[in-house]
Amino acid sequence: MNADAKPxxxxxAGSRPATRVPAGSAPAARPVARYLRDDRSGTLSMRRAVxxxxxxxxxxxxxxxxxxxLDFLHNCGWIAGIADQVIVDTVGTELKLNLRPDLTRLGxxxxxxxxxxxxxxxxxxxxxxxxxxxxxxxxxxxxEMLDGAMRHYLAYGEGFGVLSYLSAxxxxxxxxxxxxKATLVAPHRLPARTSEMEGLQDGxxxxxxxxxxxxxxxxxxxxxxxxxxxxxxxxxxxxQVLHVMDxxxxxxxxxxxxxxxxxxxxxxxxxxxxxxxxATALLQTIFAATIKSPEPSExxxxxxxxxxxxxxxxxxxxxxxxxxxxVSGVVSDLIDVWGQRIEALKSGGIDLSETARIxxxxxxxxxxxxxxxxxxxxYQPFSANLKREAARCIGxxxxxxxMDFNGATYSSVRMEAATIWPLAVRRRERIPAPxxxxxxxxxxxxxxxxxxxxxKGGYRAFAANRDKVCWSEWQGPAAPxxxxxxxxxAAAVRLEKGLSSLSDECALGGKDWEExxxxxxxxxxxxxxxxxxPDPFQRMSGGAGPDGAAADGRREPEAA
Numbered sequence: 001m002n003a004d005a006k007p008x009x010x011x012x013a014g015s016r017p018a019t020r021v022p023a024g025s026a027p028a029a030r031p032v033a034r035y036l037r038d039d040r041s042g043t044l045s046m047r048r049a050v051x052x053x054x055x056x057x058x059x060x061x062x063x064x065x066x067x068x069x070l071d072f073l074h075n076c077g078w079i080a081g082i083a084d085q086v087i088v089d090t091v092g093t094e095l096k097l098n099l100r101p102d103l104t105r106l107g108x109x110x111x112x113x114x115x116x117x118x119x120x121x122x123x124x125x126x127x128x129x130x131x132x133x134x135x136x137x138x139x140x141x142x143x144e145m146l147d148g149a150m151r152h153y154l155a156y157g158e159g160f161g162v163l164s165y166l167s168a169x170x171x172x173x174x175x176x177x178x179x180x181k182a183t184l185v186a187p188h189r190l191p192a193r194t195s196e197m198e199g200l201q202d203g204x205x206x207x208x209x210x211x212x213x214x215x216x217x218x219x220x221x222x223x224x225x226x227x228x229x230x231x232x233x234x235x236x237x238x239x240q241v242l243h244v245m246d247x248x249x250x251x252x253x254x255x256x257x258x259x260x261x262x263x264x265x266x267x268x269x270x271x272x273x274x275x276x277x278x279a280t281a282l283l284q285t286i287f288a289a290t291i292k293s294p295e296p297s298e299x300x301x302x303x304x305x306x307x308x309x310x311x312x313x314x315x316x317x318x319x320x321x322x323x324x325x326x327v328s329g330v331v332s333d334l335i336d337v338w339g340q341r342i343e344a345l346k347s348g349g350i351d352l353s354e355t356a357r358i359x360x361x362x363x364x365x366x367x368x369x370x371x372x373x374x375x376x377x378x379y380q381p382f383s384a385n386l387k388r389e390a391a392r393c394i395g396x397x398x399x400x401x402x403m404d405f406n407g408a409t410y411s412s413v414r415m416e417a418a419t420i421w422p423l424a425v426r427r428r429e430r431i432p433a434p435x436x437x438x439x440x441x442x443x444x445x446x447x448x449x450x451x452x453x454x455x456k457g458g459y460r461a462f463a464a465n466r467d468k469v470c471w472s473e474w475q476g477p478a479a480p481x482x483x484x485x486x487x488x489x490a491a492a493v494r495l496e497k498g499l500s501s502l503s504d505e506c507a508l509g510g511k512d513w514e515e516x517x518x519x520x521x522x523x524x525x526x527x528x529x530x531x532x533x534p535d536p537f538q539r540m541s542g543g544a545g546p547d548g549a550a551a552d553g554r555r556e557p558e559a560a
Contacts, residue, residue, distance in 0.1 A: 054250045054253045055201070055253045057253075058255055058256070059192060059202060059255070062156070062192065062258075066157075066188065068258075068260075068261075068264050069154065069155040069258040069261070069264075072267050073151070078387070078401065078402075079390070081401075081403075082390070082400075086395065086396060087151070088477065089421075089427075090424055090428045091143065091147060091477070094142075095433060096125075096510075097440060097474065098473040098475050098512055099120055099121060099471075100473055101116075101472075102471065103468070108456065116454075120444065120453060124440060127443060128142035129142070129143070132175075133177065133178050134180075134182060134443075135181060142182070142439060145161070145435070148184045149161070149431060149435050152184075152186060153244070153259070153431050154258065154394075155258055155260075156187040156258060157249075157257040158243065158244065159187065159243075159244045160184070160241065160242065161184055161242035162182070162242075163180065163238075163239065163242070163438070163442050164183065164240075166181060177452075178446060180446045187256075189218055190215060193216065200216065201254045202254040204216075204243075211232075213232055215229070215230050215232065216229050239442070244434050245431075246259070246427075246430045246431070247430075262393050263389060266386050266393075267390060273379070273383060277379060387401050388402075396420060397419075397420050398416065399413070399416065417479065417481070421479050432474075440470070441470045444469075445466075475507060475510055477510050523536075524537060
């Protein structure tokens with residue numbers, strides 16, 4: 001064989017040739033996926049996960065999710081409490097209108113703009129707190145509708161408001177001044193029907209660009225269910241159906257789904273844990289004391305009764321009949337003795353329900369007291385973790401969800417508030433604020449059209465600049481604080497250092513800075529100028545005050 005010839009490698013059909021690895025080098029690493037490396041394990045393989053459009057996920061799960069959410073909200077106390085906390089954090093007692101219109105090109109100076117805004121805000125407040133004026137049924141105020149919309153959001157993931165306009169005859173009959181009326185409609189009254197040929201997606205008609213044109217509601221009239229199509233907007237472009245939902249949670253979805261859907265399993269686990277713990281505790285309480293007896297069981301009695309049928313031992317020197325007679329007599333005597341003892345225990349046993357009685361136990365018996373072992377050491381940590389998971393999903397603090405403030409400190413409470421408060425503000429801007437804004441715009445359109453609220457240029461100027469005129473903010477409750485004194489000092493430092501403004505600080509407190517400033521001016525005029533009292537809005541320079549007056553009105557003698 002030639003020394004320079006290379007060895008030939010025989011390769012069988014269907015096999016891959018072996019890769020030659022240089023001597024002294026490590027084999028090349030096999031490429032592996034960077035994600036889901038353990039996808040073949042049982043933990044992940046049992047989870048059925050697919051990729052599809054968001055509206056399909058919502059469409060298939062929304063009905064069942066809303067039914068479970070309503071069930072938990074109606075029958076689970078701590079979930080109902082969390083719902084109340086969500087409403088308090090998001091809406092509070094009301095959302096206050098804070099108009100921010102751009103009227104610079106409509107002939108308004110800053111003073112006229114401020115005066116006009118105060119007029120509109122005052123009229124809106126009177127309208128929104130009068131059920132006869134704002135509600136079609138004359139029962140609910142606007143703040144109550146916003147509360148109901150938040151409950152619909154927790155159960156359905158969306159809320160609906162329908163606007164209507166009463167005729168002059170109806171206004172005269174009800175003795176009301178305005179015609180704009182709002183109605184809160186439960187989302188299940190908009191069945192999730194789909195007909196792509198008609199452009200109907202989950203109960204909403206859309207045009208070629210995907211914009212809603214009509215909503216197909218189901219209304220009950222005269223005992224029958226009838227479909228009723230309501231246009232999304234009227235001829236003037238004012239919304240007639242207000243559909244609010246968190247569209248960022250499920251991009252591409254036409255309808256919403258309950259934000260509680262990810263924690264249904266957690267809520268059910270907590271209820272199951274509570275039920276099992278209660279059942280164990282009751283069982284241990286019922287059997288808190290037992291009698292430990294050496295008496296034989298039912299099987300032992302049966303064994304004694306069949307003892308007489310056995311053959312005699314080899315050492316027995318009598319007859320078989322004598323053996324059976326002797327055994328039968330012993331068995332009969334034992335059964336009689338135990339029967340008498342059982343009857344005695346029935347009549348004179350231990351009864352823990354009686355306070356003053358001496359019980360007698362049989363020979364060899366012992367009264368044993370049991371200590372309840374429920375809940376165990378793992379109950380509190382596990383149940384607290386379930387509540388924390390639910391609170392984190394819904395968007396409330398863990399302490400407010402559990403009402404357990406053990407171990408809470410100023411720093412921990414501030415950290416909780418700093419984490420949850422942006423979620424509450426975001427939720428406010430997504431759900432109740434757009435609903436209130438839609439109602440306010442329709443109301444303001446009527447008020448300017450009828451001349452009850454003046455506007456330069458009349459209704460035509462307002463209609464041409466509707467977006468600029470109606471631009472507003474909705475202020476909710478104040479941000480929670482762990483220590484009001486420390487929070488006030490922090491606000492003073494921010495203002496002093498130029499890191500904040502009076503508008504920002506008042507917004508954190510749920511107030512309007514202009515109203516606060518004007519109220520302070522009115523109070524100072526009455527207190528200082530009319531009554532001659534010290535200015536309460538200035539820092540006192542010592543106990544004697546700025547003029548040297550003591551607390552009791554006396555003055556210190558002047559130095560010689």
